[in-house]
Amino acid sequence: MGINTLNIEEQGFLTTKLSEFIRWAQRNSLWPMPLGISCCAIEMMAFAAPKFDVARFGSEFLRFSPRQSDLLIVAGTVTYKMARVVRKIYDQMPDPKWVIAMGVCTSTGGMYRSYAVVQGIDQFLPVDVYVSGCPPRPENLINGLLKIQELIKKGVPPKRDPIYI
Amino acid sequence: MKEKIIEKLNSTFNDDIVEVSEFRNELTIVVKKEKIVDVCKFLKDDPELSFDYLVDICGVDYYREKDRFAVVYNLWSLKNNFRLRLKVFVDESDLIVPSVTGVWSAANWHERETFDMFGIKFSGHPDLRRIYMPEDFEYFPLRKDFPLQGIPGSIPLPGQEKIKRDIK
Numbered sequence: 651m652g653i654n655t656l657n658i659e660e661q662g663f664l665t666t667k668l669s670e671f672i673r674w675a676q677r678n679s680l681w682p683m684p685l686g687i688s689c690c691a692i693e694m695m696a697f698a699a700p701k702f703d704v705a706r707f708g709s710e711f712l713r714f715s716p717r718q719s720d721l722l723i724v725a726g727t728v729t730y731k732m733a734r735v736v737r738k739i740y741d742q743m744p745d746p747k748w749v750i751a752m753g754v755c756t757s758t759g760g761m762y763r764s765y766a767v768v769q770g771i772d773q774f775l776p777v778d779v780y781v782s783g784c785p786p787r788p789e790n791l792i793n794g795l796l797k798i799q800e801l802i803k804k805g806v807p808p809k810r811d812p813i814y815i
Numbered sequence: 816m817k818e819k820i821i822e823k824l825n826s827t828f829n830d831d832i833v834e835v836s837e838f839r840n841e842l843t844i845v846v847k848k849e850k851i852v853d854v855c856k857f858l859k860d861d862p863e864l865s866f867d868y869l870v871d872i873c874g875v876d877y878y879r880e881k882d883r884f885a886v887v888y889n890l891w892s893l894k895n896n897f898r899l900r901l902k903v904f905v906d907e908s909d910l911i912v913p914s915v916t917g918v919w920s921a922a923n924w925h926e927r928e929t930f931d932m933f934g935i936k937f938s939g940h941p942d943l944r945r946i947y948m949p950e951d952f953e954y955f956p957l958r959k960d961f962p963l964q965g966i967p968g969s970i971p972l973p974g975q976e977k978i979k980r981d982i983k
Contacts, residue, residue: 724872730949730972731948731949731970733973734972737973737974754900763961763964764957764963764964764965765961765964766948766956766965768972773972773974773975774972774973
Protein backbone atom coordinates (compact mmCIF):
# COMPACT_ATOMS: atom_id res chain seq x y z
CA MET A 651 0.00 0.00 0.00
CA GLY A 652 1.62 3.20 -1.08
CA ILE A 653 1.33 5.08 2.18
CA ASN A 654 3.44 8.11 2.70
CA THR A 655 4.39 7.52 6.32
CA LEU A 656 6.46 10.67 6.70
CA ASN A 657 3.30 12.71 7.11
CA ILE A 658 2.06 10.69 10.08
CA GLU A 659 4.84 11.82 12.36
CA GLU A 660 5.13 15.36 11.11
CA GLN A 661 1.61 16.44 10.33
CA GLY A 662 -0.65 13.65 11.67
CA PHE A 663 -2.21 12.42 8.41
CA LEU A 664 -1.41 9.97 5.64
CA THR A 665 -2.20 9.78 1.96
CA THR A 666 -3.27 6.75 -0.02
CA LYS A 667 -5.74 5.65 -2.67
CA LEU A 668 -9.27 4.85 -1.57
CA SER A 669 -9.25 1.43 -3.27
CA GLU A 670 -6.04 0.50 -1.50
CA PHE A 671 -7.39 1.73 1.81
CA ILE A 672 -10.50 -0.44 1.36
CA ARG A 673 -8.39 -3.46 0.44
CA TRP A 674 -6.24 -2.86 3.52
CA ALA A 675 -9.34 -2.83 5.72
CA GLN A 676 -10.79 -5.84 3.97
CA ARG A 677 -7.76 -8.07 4.25
CA ASN A 678 -7.17 -7.31 7.91
CA SER A 679 -10.71 -8.02 9.01
CA LEU A 680 -11.67 -11.21 7.19
CA TRP A 681 -14.47 -12.79 9.16
CA PRO A 682 -14.40 -16.54 8.63
CA MET A 683 -17.41 -18.80 8.44
CA PRO A 684 -16.01 -21.98 10.02
CA LEU A 685 -17.63 -24.92 8.26
CA GLY A 686 -16.10 -27.69 10.35
CA ILE A 687 -17.54 -30.96 9.07
CA SER A 688 -14.95 -33.42 10.30
CA CYS A 689 -11.57 -33.77 12.01
CA CYS A 690 -9.98 -30.71 10.33
CA ALA A 691 -12.35 -28.66 12.48
CA ILE A 692 -10.22 -29.47 15.54
CA GLU A 693 -7.19 -27.87 13.93
CA MET A 694 -9.35 -24.96 12.83
CA MET A 695 -10.38 -24.43 16.47
CA ALA A 696 -6.70 -24.40 17.46
CA PHE A 697 -6.14 -21.85 14.71
CA ALA A 698 -8.63 -19.51 16.34
CA ALA A 699 -7.69 -20.29 19.95
CA PRO A 700 -5.04 -18.39 21.96
CA LYS A 701 -1.99 -20.56 21.15
CA PHE A 702 -2.01 -19.92 17.43
CA ASP A 703 -4.15 -16.83 17.80
CA VAL A 704 -5.47 -15.83 14.43
CA ALA A 705 -6.50 -12.53 16.01
CA ARG A 706 -3.01 -11.39 15.07
CA PHE A 707 -4.25 -11.33 11.48
CA GLY A 708 -7.66 -9.87 12.19
CA SER A 709 -9.69 -13.05 11.67
CA GLU A 710 -10.53 -14.09 15.20
CA PHE A 711 -14.19 -13.38 14.69
CA LEU A 712 -15.56 -16.81 13.70
CA ARG A 713 -19.10 -15.83 12.84
CA PHE A 714 -21.13 -19.08 12.59
CA SER A 715 -23.51 -17.13 10.40
CA PRO A 716 -22.80 -16.98 6.67
CA ARG A 717 -24.56 -13.63 6.38
CA GLN A 718 -21.97 -11.91 8.53
CA SER A 719 -18.82 -13.45 7.09
CA ASP A 720 -16.70 -13.12 4.00
CA LEU A 721 -14.32 -16.08 4.21
CA LEU A 722 -15.61 -19.65 4.02
CA ILE A 723 -13.27 -22.23 5.55
CA VAL A 724 -14.47 -25.67 4.50
CA ALA A 725 -12.76 -27.99 6.98
CA GLY A 726 -13.57 -31.62 6.43
CA THR A 727 -14.90 -34.36 4.21
CA VAL A 728 -17.75 -33.16 2.02
CA THR A 729 -20.17 -35.92 1.09
CA TYR A 730 -22.59 -35.67 -1.80
CA LYS A 731 -25.43 -35.22 0.67
CA MET A 732 -23.55 -32.40 2.41
CA ALA A 733 -22.58 -30.68 -0.86
CA ARG A 734 -25.87 -28.84 -1.27
CA VAL A 735 -25.65 -27.56 2.31
CA VAL A 736 -22.12 -26.24 1.72
CA ARG A 737 -23.29 -24.57 -1.47
CA LYS A 738 -26.26 -23.01 0.30
CA ILE A 739 -24.00 -21.57 3.00
CA TYR A 740 -21.71 -20.16 0.32
CA ASP A 741 -24.65 -18.64 -1.54
CA GLN A 742 -25.85 -16.89 1.63
CA MET A 743 -22.56 -15.07 2.13
CA PRO A 744 -22.44 -11.46 0.95
CA ASP A 745 -19.96 -10.43 -1.77
CA PRO A 746 -17.00 -10.17 -1.89
CA LYS A 747 -16.29 -13.62 -0.48
CA TRP A 748 -13.37 -16.03 -0.48
CA VAL A 749 -13.13 -19.78 0.03
CA ILE A 750 -10.39 -21.85 1.66
CA ALA A 751 -10.46 -25.61 1.05
CA MET A 752 -8.80 -26.94 4.18
CA GLY A 753 -7.24 -30.40 4.10
CA VAL A 754 -6.97 -33.12 1.46
CA CYS A 755 -10.53 -34.44 1.85
CA THR A 756 -11.95 -31.08 0.97
CA SER A 757 -9.46 -30.42 -1.82
CA THR A 758 -9.45 -33.79 -3.61
CA GLY A 759 -11.50 -36.30 -1.64
CA GLY A 760 -8.31 -37.46 0.06
CA MET A 761 -8.26 -41.04 1.22
CA TYR A 762 -12.00 -41.34 0.66
CA ARG A 763 -12.07 -42.67 -2.90
CA SER A 764 -15.68 -43.53 -2.36
CA TYR A 765 -19.13 -43.29 -3.89
CA ALA A 766 -20.27 -41.01 -1.07
CA VAL A 767 -17.53 -38.35 -1.00
CA VAL A 768 -17.16 -35.46 -3.45
CA GLN A 769 -13.68 -35.69 -4.99
CA GLY A 770 -12.81 -32.05 -4.41
CA ILE A 771 -15.18 -29.22 -3.55
CA ASP A 772 -14.04 -27.23 -6.59
CA GLN A 773 -16.56 -29.35 -8.50
CA PHE A 774 -19.31 -27.15 -7.11
CA LEU A 775 -17.60 -24.20 -5.35
CA PRO A 776 -15.04 -21.67 -6.57
CA VAL A 777 -11.99 -22.19 -4.32
CA ASP A 778 -9.36 -19.48 -3.84
CA VAL A 779 -6.79 -21.25 -1.68
CA TYR A 780 -6.16 -24.94 -1.04
CA VAL A 781 -4.46 -25.94 2.21
CA SER A 782 -2.67 -29.29 2.17
CA GLY A 783 -2.37 -31.73 5.07
CA CYS A 784 -4.38 -34.40 6.82
CA PRO A 785 -5.22 -32.50 8.89
CA PRO A 786 -3.18 -29.33 8.22
CA ARG A 787 -1.34 -27.81 11.13
CA PRO A 788 -2.85 -24.53 12.35
CA GLU A 789 0.22 -22.71 11.00
CA ASN A 790 -0.60 -24.08 7.60
CA LEU A 791 -4.13 -22.72 7.79
CA ILE A 792 -2.75 -19.36 8.91
CA ASN A 793 -0.52 -19.55 5.84
CA GLY A 794 -3.65 -20.10 3.74
CA LEU A 795 -5.24 -17.05 5.33
CA LEU A 796 -2.14 -14.99 4.55
CA LYS A 797 -2.37 -16.20 0.94
CA ILE A 798 -5.91 -14.81 0.78
CA GLN A 799 -4.67 -11.54 2.27
CA GLU A 800 -2.00 -11.39 -0.42
CA LEU A 801 -4.62 -11.95 -3.12
CA ILE A 802 -6.67 -9.08 -1.72
CA LYS A 803 -3.59 -6.89 -1.47
CA LYS A 804 -2.82 -7.52 -5.14
CA GLY A 805 -6.42 -6.71 -6.04
CA VAL A 806 -7.15 -10.18 -7.45
CA PRO A 807 -10.95 -10.60 -7.43
CA PRO A 808 -12.30 -13.68 -5.65
CA LYS A 809 -12.93 -16.69 -7.88
CA ARG A 810 -16.39 -16.89 -9.36
CA ASP A 811 -18.49 -19.80 -10.44
CA PRO A 812 -19.23 -19.72 -14.19
CA ILE A 813 -22.56 -21.49 -13.71
CA TYR A 814 -24.00 -19.02 -11.26
CA ILE A 815 -23.12 -15.72 -12.94
CA MET B 816 -25.46 -72.12 27.67
CA LYS B 817 -24.66 -73.19 24.12
CA GLU B 818 -26.09 -76.65 24.54
CA LYS B 819 -29.21 -75.25 26.12
CA ILE B 820 -29.83 -72.84 23.23
CA ILE B 821 -29.23 -75.49 20.58
CA GLU B 822 -31.38 -78.02 22.36
CA LYS B 823 -34.25 -75.60 22.91
CA LEU B 824 -34.19 -74.36 19.33
CA ASN B 825 -34.01 -77.85 17.92
CA SER B 826 -36.90 -79.09 19.98
CA THR B 827 -39.08 -76.08 19.12
CA PHE B 828 -38.20 -75.43 15.49
CA ASN B 829 -36.79 -78.77 14.36
CA ASP B 830 -36.41 -78.49 10.56
CA ASP B 831 -36.20 -74.73 10.41
CA ILE B 832 -32.71 -74.62 11.90
CA VAL B 833 -30.47 -75.12 8.88
CA GLU B 834 -27.01 -75.14 10.41
CA VAL B 835 -25.32 -74.64 13.74
CA SER B 836 -21.64 -73.74 13.80
CA GLU B 837 -19.12 -72.45 16.26
CA PHE B 838 -15.99 -70.45 15.64
CA ARG B 839 -13.75 -69.16 18.43
CA ASN B 840 -16.47 -69.50 21.00
CA GLU B 841 -19.00 -67.63 18.87
CA LEU B 842 -22.18 -69.49 18.12
CA THR B 843 -23.79 -68.98 14.71
CA ILE B 844 -27.15 -70.40 13.79
CA VAL B 845 -28.51 -70.35 10.24
CA VAL B 846 -32.27 -70.13 10.16
CA LYS B 847 -34.79 -70.49 7.35
CA LYS B 848 -35.90 -67.10 6.10
CA GLU B 849 -39.62 -67.65 6.71
CA LYS B 850 -39.09 -68.53 10.37
CA ILE B 851 -36.76 -65.73 11.43
CA VAL B 852 -39.44 -63.74 13.25
CA ASP B 853 -40.65 -66.80 15.18
CA VAL B 854 -37.11 -67.77 16.16
CA CYS B 855 -36.33 -64.23 17.31
CA LYS B 856 -39.54 -64.00 19.29
CA PHE B 857 -38.79 -67.34 20.96
CA LEU B 858 -35.21 -66.33 21.83
CA LYS B 859 -36.40 -63.06 23.31
CA ASP B 860 -39.43 -64.30 25.22
CA ASP B 861 -37.99 -67.51 26.66
CA PRO B 862 -37.32 -66.65 30.32
CA GLU B 863 -34.17 -68.75 30.47
CA LEU B 864 -32.56 -67.48 27.27
CA SER B 865 -33.94 -63.92 27.24
CA PHE B 866 -32.03 -62.44 24.29
CA ASP B 867 -33.39 -58.97 25.01
CA TYR B 868 -30.74 -56.88 23.27
CA LEU B 869 -30.47 -56.69 19.48
CA VAL B 870 -26.92 -55.47 18.92
CA ASP B 871 -26.87 -55.20 15.15
CA ILE B 872 -28.38 -56.27 11.87
CA CYS B 873 -26.27 -56.19 8.76
CA GLY B 874 -26.14 -57.61 5.26
CA VAL B 875 -23.52 -59.62 3.42
CA ASP B 876 -23.04 -59.98 -0.32
CA TYR B 877 -21.32 -63.30 -1.14
CA TYR B 878 -21.62 -62.60 -4.89
CA ARG B 879 -22.54 -66.12 -6.00
CA GLU B 880 -25.31 -67.75 -7.99
CA LYS B 881 -27.43 -69.23 -5.23
CA ASP B 882 -28.19 -67.51 -1.92
CA ARG B 883 -26.25 -64.43 -2.88
CA PHE B 884 -27.09 -62.31 0.16
CA ALA B 885 -27.25 -62.94 3.86
CA VAL B 886 -28.78 -60.95 6.71
CA VAL B 887 -26.94 -61.31 10.02
CA TYR B 888 -28.53 -60.66 13.40
CA ASN B 889 -26.26 -60.20 16.41
CA LEU B 890 -28.06 -60.79 19.68
CA TRP B 891 -27.01 -60.42 23.26
CA SER B 892 -28.58 -61.78 26.39
CA LEU B 893 -27.92 -59.32 29.18
CA LYS B 894 -29.11 -61.82 31.77
CA ASN B 895 -26.68 -64.58 30.73
CA ASN B 896 -24.03 -62.32 29.18
CA PHE B 897 -24.12 -64.47 26.08
CA ARG B 898 -23.90 -63.46 22.43
CA LEU B 899 -25.57 -65.27 19.57
CA ARG B 900 -25.46 -64.75 15.83
CA LEU B 901 -28.41 -65.60 13.60
CA LYS B 902 -28.03 -65.79 9.85
CA VAL B 903 -30.57 -65.85 7.06
CA PHE B 904 -29.67 -66.46 3.42
CA VAL B 905 -31.52 -64.55 0.73
CA ASP B 906 -31.61 -65.40 -2.96
CA GLU B 907 -31.29 -62.59 -5.48
CA SER B 908 -34.59 -63.55 -7.14
CA ASP B 909 -36.54 -63.09 -3.90
CA LEU B 910 -35.04 -60.26 -1.87
CA ILE B 911 -37.65 -60.16 0.85
CA VAL B 912 -37.03 -60.98 4.51
CA PRO B 913 -39.67 -60.68 7.25
CA SER B 914 -38.98 -57.70 9.50
CA VAL B 915 -38.16 -58.22 13.17
CA THR B 916 -39.21 -54.69 14.17
CA GLY B 917 -42.15 -56.28 15.99
CA VAL B 918 -39.74 -58.14 18.28
CA TRP B 919 -37.11 -55.47 18.91
CA SER B 920 -38.03 -51.96 17.79
CA ALA B 921 -34.28 -51.24 17.56
CA ALA B 922 -34.35 -53.25 14.34
CA ASN B 923 -36.00 -50.33 12.55
CA TRP B 924 -32.90 -48.36 11.56
CA HIS B 925 -30.69 -51.43 11.17
CA GLU B 926 -33.09 -52.85 8.62
CA ARG B 927 -33.27 -49.53 6.85
CA GLU B 928 -29.48 -49.54 6.60
CA THR B 929 -29.43 -53.06 5.19
CA PHE B 930 -32.06 -52.05 2.67
CA ASP B 931 -30.10 -48.93 1.75
CA MET B 932 -26.79 -50.74 1.22
CA PHE B 933 -27.92 -54.09 -0.28
CA GLY B 934 -31.49 -53.60 -1.50
CA ILE B 935 -32.87 -56.34 0.72
CA LYS B 936 -36.52 -55.54 1.47
CA PHE B 937 -38.05 -56.21 4.85
CA SER B 938 -41.72 -57.09 4.73
CA GLY B 939 -43.75 -55.58 7.55
CA HIS B 940 -41.27 -52.79 8.25
CA PRO B 941 -43.15 -49.63 9.30
CA ASP B 942 -40.96 -47.13 7.40
CA LEU B 943 -38.63 -48.73 4.86
CA ARG B 944 -36.79 -45.74 3.36
CA ARG B 945 -33.13 -45.18 2.62
CA ILE B 946 -31.22 -44.04 5.69
CA TYR B 947 -27.79 -42.91 4.39
CA MET B 948 -27.99 -42.29 0.66
CA PRO B 949 -30.22 -39.64 -0.96
CA GLU B 950 -33.77 -40.85 -1.45
CA ASP B 951 -33.61 -40.65 -5.25
CA PHE B 952 -30.41 -42.72 -5.42
CA GLU B 953 -30.94 -45.73 -7.69
CA TYR B 954 -28.18 -48.14 -6.66
CA PHE B 955 -27.12 -50.23 -3.67
CA PRO B 956 -23.54 -49.25 -2.85
CA LEU B 957 -22.34 -52.19 -0.74
CA ARG B 958 -23.15 -54.78 -3.39
CA LYS B 959 -20.05 -56.35 -4.86
CA ASP B 960 -20.95 -55.34 -8.43
CA PHE B 961 -21.18 -51.65 -7.51
CA PRO B 962 -18.01 -49.71 -8.42
CA LEU B 963 -16.14 -48.43 -5.38
CA GLN B 964 -15.98 -44.85 -6.64
CA GLY B 965 -19.66 -44.83 -7.49
CA ILE B 966 -21.36 -44.05 -10.78
CA PRO B 967 -20.45 -40.55 -12.02
CA GLY B 968 -23.45 -38.25 -12.21
CA SER B 969 -25.73 -40.54 -10.22
CA ILE B 970 -25.87 -37.98 -7.37
CA PRO B 971 -26.14 -34.45 -8.77
CA LEU B 972 -23.93 -31.75 -7.26
CA PRO B 973 -25.48 -28.31 -6.64
CA GLY B 974 -24.34 -26.69 -9.91
CA GLN B 975 -25.24 -29.68 -12.05
CA GLU B 976 -28.70 -29.71 -10.53
CA LYS B 977 -29.23 -26.17 -11.75
CA ILE B 978 -28.19 -27.09 -15.27
CA LYS B 979 -30.75 -29.91 -15.28
CA ARG B 980 -33.51 -27.63 -14.02
CA ASP B 981 -32.71 -24.99 -16.64
CA ILE B 982 -33.03 -27.50 -19.48
CA LYS B 983 -36.44 -28.63 -18.28
